[in-house]
Amino acid sequence: MIEDMLWASAVILAGIVFYHYVWPALQRFDKANVARISQQERDQLDANAHFRHALEVADEQVEAVQEIKVAGATHYLFEAQVFATRDEAEDIRARRVGVVARRFYNELPTALNTPSEARSPLSARERASARWKRTIH
Numbered sequence: 001m002i003e004d005m006l007w008a009s010a011v012i013l014a015g016i017v018f019y020h021y022v023w024p025a026l027q028r029f030d031k032a033n034v035a036r037i038s039q040q041e042r043d044q045l046d047a048n049a050h051f052r053h054a055l056e057v058a059d060e061q062v063e064a065v066q067e068i069k070v071a072g073a074t075h076y077l078f079e080a081q082v083f084a085t086r087d088e089a090e091d092i093r094a095r096r097v098g099v100v101a102r103r104f105y106n107e108l109p110t111a112l113n114t115p116s117e118a119r120s121p122l123s124a125r126e127r128a129s130a131r132w133k134r135t136i137h
Helices: 002-045 049-061 086-113 124-132
Strands: 066-070 073-078 081-083
Touching (some): 002 049, 049 086, 073 086, 081 086
Antiparallel strands (some): 066 073
């Protein structure tokens, strides 16, 4: 009798935990998935979607601007350079994103013309990332 009550309590507790923690995570995942699918459908109709996608990928690969506080003053750090305003740092970061995206398009014809047997065992993203790290602003 008590064992049955403990099992019933455990099932109810598991249901509460699932509803409180797991269900919202599943809903967020579903919402993100629906948004991704609808964006892909819109991209099929947009001739310039590849530019946006290249910029999004480049944006992921460039570090974010960090805010640092020194002696009561706020400075902004990007790639080991300190800037007085966030606008300056974000401007340099935007230029860097543009350089990374431009590099992708500059290297694309070579990547497409290289036979698959001659390619390196690294993925295209790993090869590009290694080259982009050497770029200057």
